[in-house]
Amino acid sequence: MSKALPRQDSTIRIGIDLGGTKIESIALDATGNVVERRRVATPRNDYDATVHTVADLVAEVERSTGCTGTVGVGIPGTLSRATGLVKNANSTWLNGRPLDQDLSDALQRPVRLQNDANCFAVSEASDGAACGANVVFGVILGTGVGAGIVIGGRPIDGPNGIAGEWGHNPLPWPNDDERPGPACYCGLSGCIETYLSGPGLAAGYTRETGSDTTALALADASAAGNETARRHLDRYVDRLSRGLAHVINILDPDVIVLGGGLSNLNVLYERVPQHWSRYVFSDRVDTKLVPPRHGDSSGVRGAAWLWRPNEQ
Numbered sequence: 001m002s003k004a005l006p007r008q009d010s011t012i013r014i015g016i017d018l019g020g021t022k023i024e025s026i027a028l029d030a031t032g033n034v035v036e037r038r039r040v041a042t043p044r045n046d047y048d049a050t051v052h053t054v055a056d057l058v059a060e061v062e063r064s065t066g067c068t069g070t071v072g073v074g075i076p077g078t079l080s081r082a083t084g085l086v087k088n089a090n091s092t093w094l095n096g097r098p099l100d101q102d103l104s105d106a107l108q109r110p111v112r113l114q115n116d117a118n119c120f121a122v123s124e125a126s127d128g129a130a131c132g133a134n135v136v137f138g139v140i141l142g143t144g145v146g147a148g149i150v151i152g153g154r155p156i157d158g159p160n161g162i163a164g165e166w167g168h169n170p171l172p173w174p175n176d177d178e179r180p181g182p183a184c185y186c187g188l189s190g191c192i193e194t195y196l197s198g199p200g201l202a203a204g205y206t207r208e209t210g211s212d213t214t215a216l217a218l219a220d221a222s223a224a225g226n227e228t229a230r231r232h233l234d235r236y237v238d239r240l241s242r243g244l245a246h247v248i249n250i251l252d253p254d255v256i257v258l259g260g261g262l263s264n265l266n267v268l269y270e271r272v273p274q275h276w277s278r279y280v281f282s283d284r285v286d287t288k289l290v291p292p293r294h295g296d297s298s299g300v301r302g303a304a305w306l307w308r309p310n311e312q
């Protein structure tokens with residue numbers, strides 16, 4: 001990470017990750033070096049204060065660097081193309097609001113807004129683990145399951161603003177004991193998220209044993225020789241393989257990057273590509289499955305990279 005500030009007259013890319021509990025900002029120079037980083041608490045349930053907090057962060061970044069910047073923002077939701085309003089945000093006070101317009105007005109410049117999973121995929125495709133790949137599927141395996149699709153460096157943004165919302169498709173090639181599957185908050189049952197999120201993995205173990213656990217504790221127990229934990233982890237590998245095989249059959253990405261807490265399970269990168277070939281409709285599978293390069297910073301870096309290198 002460079003500590004050197006860019007020249008006074010140069011331009012920076014400012015990325016904002018607007019989370020439910022904290023708002024992070026990052027400023028990247030033209031080569032992707034971090035020149036500034038900040039973090040403040042999110043004013044929960046207060047839309048106007050959220051807009052002001054983001055605007056203040058941008059102003060502080062520009063004051064301290066002496067540079068003006070492009071601004072990209074990642075949110076835990078999406079912008080409806082039909083209405084121009086935020087939808088599907090679990091930070092519910094953003095829903096129904098024209099957040100990109102209000103931020104543009106506050107900052108006196110165009111602001112790009114994207115779903116946070118899309119920002120993750122943009123980051124890893126721009127200068128991360130999938131750098132140089134044309135078609136990238138970036139998956140978040142955390143408390144929920146989401147994904148973003150990036151082609152040629154740009155996030156795919158369809159008419160419904162939901163490209164990559166793979167977590168609410170049903171788990172493919174279900175076994176008899178996987179039908180209808182656990183109830184999902186979206187109103188359906190057996191969604192991929194109910195199996196492949198961290199809580200989904202832990203819940204399967206808890207249903208069988210009556211003992212509470214977490215996904216990472218379960219992986220540790222498996223590595224330490226716990227037979228029940230190993231069986232649940234094996235089943236997770238098989239389910240993730242099925243889920244990603246479905247994606248490969250449709251999108252055929254060059255690289256799939258995992259993010260979120262479960263991306264720390266190294267066993268996935270070794271075993272899933274061994275396993276998914278039985279489901280993918282191809283004689284061989286050359287798709288790469290890789291861990292993220294930027295880890296937890298990918299969301300905020302991807303927001304900054306919503307403005308491409310030739311767009312300053």
Ligand SMILES: [Zn+2]
Nearest residue numbers: 168184186191
């Ligand atoms: Zn669902």
